[in-house]
Amino acid sequence: MKFAFFTLGCKxxxxxxxxxxxxxxxxxxxxxxxxxxxxxxxxxxxxxVSDHKNIRAFHRLRRDNPRAVIAACGCFAQIDPERVxxxxxxxxxCGTQDRAQIIERCEAAVQGREAALPQGSGGYEALPAxxxxxxxxxxxxxxxxxxxxxxxxxxxxxxxxVRSLPPEQVLHAYIPDxxxxxxxxxxxxxxxxxxxxxxxxxxxxxxxxxxxxxxxDSPEPPxxxxxxxxYLAGLSGGADSAxxxxxxxxxxxxxxHLGSAGLLQALNLLMTREEFQHRYGELR
Numbered sequence: 001m002k003f004a005f006f007t008l009g010c011k012x013x014x015x016x017x018x019x020x021x022x023x024x025x026x027x028x029x030x031x032x033x034x035x036x037x038x039x040x041x042x043x044x045x046x047x048x049v050s051d052h053k054n055i056r057a058f059h060r061l062r063r064d065n066p067r068a069v070i071a072a073c074g075c076f077a078q079i080d081p082e083r084v085x086x087x088x089x090x091x092x093x094c095g096t097q098d099r100a101q102i103i104e105r106c107e108a109a110v111q112g113r114e115a116a117l118p119q120g121s122g123g124y125e126a127l128p129a130x131x132x133x134x135x136x137x138x139x140x141x142x143x144x145x146x147x148x149x150x151x152x153x154x155x156x157x158x159x160x161x162v163r164s165l166p167p168e169q170v171l172h173a174y175i176p177d178x179x180x181x182x183x184x185x186x187x188x189x190x191x192x193x194x195x196x197x198x199x200x201x202x203x204x205x206x207x208x209x210x211x212x213x214x215x216x217d218s219p220e221p222p223x224x225x226x227x228x229x230x231y232l233a234g235l236s237g238g239a240d241s242a243x244x245x246x247x248x249x250x251x252x253x254x255x256x257h258l259g260s261a262g263l264l265q266a267l268n269l270l271m272t273r274e275e276f277q278h279r280y281g282e283l284r
Contacts, residue, residue: 017040051076
């Protein structure tokens with residue numbers, strides 16, 4: 001069976017989509033960009049703009065995959081499942097609990113049989129971590145949810161109360177002090193030391209090995225995001241390109257003062273070229 005994945009939103013969603021992709025591959029399914037039997041979209045609901053992006057994505061995915069089973073998971077599907085179903089484009093709606101079961105539900109739907117609905121445990125859902133295909137950096141989630149219930153924030157309602165990775169599954173890696181200034185920053189930090197982002201990879205690998213972790217090299221992205229992609233997305237070469245880049249960097253949690261080369265490097269670490277084009281290719 002062929003599975004395709006589409007992600008909207010934050011790095012947590014990127015991690016969860018990465019994990020679902022790994023689970024599908026472990027069950028013997030092929031991960032594809034087109035011609036899928038099942039498409040899983042991981043949704044976001046931080047703002048009303050995000051909600052509209054979800055709905056546009058539902059319509060586009062159905063147009064591109066008319067015969068596929070389309071499943072929606074994530075925050076928008078959790079907060080407003082009725083609105084997701086009302087689009088008429090989504091076959092399976094699964095929120096932010098028991099996400100691993102969505103693979104089995106898609107399998108059942110493609111085969112024309114019923115799958116038992118998962119019974120949520122309410123605890124932390126451990127999902128596999130690793131380096132997704134076409135990327136050079138892995139994402140690892142150690143906590144989900146929030147207990148604060150701030151007036152302006154929907155996260156506690158979308159993801160529930162705090163649940164954490166069990167302490168016995170955590171390794172403690174102690175990173176040495178390395179003096180210096182990171183290239184992406186205009187001035188050194190207050191203590192004059194490098195942060196983790198600016199450290200040589202060999203220093204970090206050695207610290208991880210001492211902690212008992214296993215590390216392996218990852219290949220370069222086969223189809224990286226390029227300066228041409230930035231231009232086509234309106235992120236360079238236009239009158240409002242600087243403002244667009246600042247908005248993008250803020251959305252992704254990237255430093256404000258980041259040149260084009262640094263932005264490309266960060267984008268290629270965070271997403272594939274296809275994901276970038278899906279999310280930002282229609283900005284112009």
